[in-house]
């Protein structure tokens with residue numbers, strides 16, 4: 001059964017390829033059949049993997065990032081038996097995701113009898129993610145992580161997902177009312193989901209995907225200049241050069257943020273500030289490369305059959321992440337309060 005309001009946009013073939021080539025299982029440790037990409041010493045491999053998937057397709061990158069995030073939470077907080085069972089599901093090809101965002105009214109609650117009420121909104125892969133990790137509020141107000149077992153095509157409503165970009169992510173509302181929480185669905189302890197620095201610092205993963213989207217726009221910009229023979233013009237060269245600086249400085253900052261988050265050696269607030277610095281820089285870089293490509297390519301880049309058109313829409317949409325002002329000002333406030341010289345805030349060796 002297709003989810004209500006869905007078209008045929010979901011990237012079924014691309015996700016099937018990730019399933020076949022082992023990318024879906026790769027976050028799992030080797031003893032659970034993966035490539036260990038969630039281990040701290042493999043953070044660079046995970047970062048490059050997220051950027052590569054995002055470069056090929058930003059919607060697929062978003063879906064894969066949700067899958068990785070869910071498995072990372074399971075590996076960090078679930079007991080060994082639950083980890084083994086869910087690892088089996090991942091190896092079996094189930095797509096995971098993290099659905100935390102909820103509508104202003106009707107957010108997900110769990111009653112004392114173990115019944116769910118309410119819905120999740122902005123849920124990527126709605127109708128296709130069959131093992132979503134959701135957060136649900138308990139009667140005492142704390143939030144619990146649950147991995148639910150869903151049948152494909154059920155409980156999803158995509159009718160409101162008429163977005164500017166990222167349409168292929170099938171981001172919709174999923175209703176959970178009436179479902180019982182089964183044995184083994186609970187991951188970790190109440191409020192583990194929002195434990196810091198793992199919660200905020202995990203933003204480095206969506207940044208790695210966004211770097212892939214930025215690279216795709218800059219690559220298209222370059223292809224246009226080569227194809228039209230306009231690359232010799234100094235104005236075009238200057239804009240293209242600015243785009244490259246935005247891309248490569250984003251890549252470096254995200255690599256640093258990923259290393260900082262994985263090492264977990266610095267104080268929590270310092271790790272979060274370092275990741276938030278990368279968040280603000282990547283958001284600005286993404287906006288800049290879009291504007292530069294628009295000016296260099298011109299009207300052709302706005303036509304639906306030009307590759308830049310979809311890549312720009314996808315990137316502009318995916319740059320919208322929670323509370324960007326808070327990320328920037330929180331980082332600035334942290335550094336204003338710190339006593340160390342700037343060069344000691346995020347030393348090279350973490």
Ligand SMILES: Cc1cc2nc3c(=O)[nH]c(=O)nc-3n(C[C@H](O)[C@H](O)[C@H](O)COP(=O)(O)OP(=O)(O)OC[C@H]3O[C@@H](n4cnc5c(N)ncnc54)[C@H](O)[C@@H]3O)c2cc1C
Pocket residue numbers: 062066097098099100101121122123124125166169171317318320321322323324325326
């Ligand atoms: C393609 C896509 C897929 C997604 N998939 C998922 C998913 O699978 N699961 C999931 O849980 N979520 C998902 N999301 C939702 C995502 O996690 C964020 O909730 C969403 O992107 C927030 O964007 P926003 O611009 O509405 O953010 P907001 O945080 O609402 O920010 C909008 C503006 O308001 C400002 N602002 C924020 N808070 C305040 C405040 N208190 N006072 C004043 N100003 C404020 C911000 O700085 C910003 O300027 C997805 C989002 C996208 C784009």
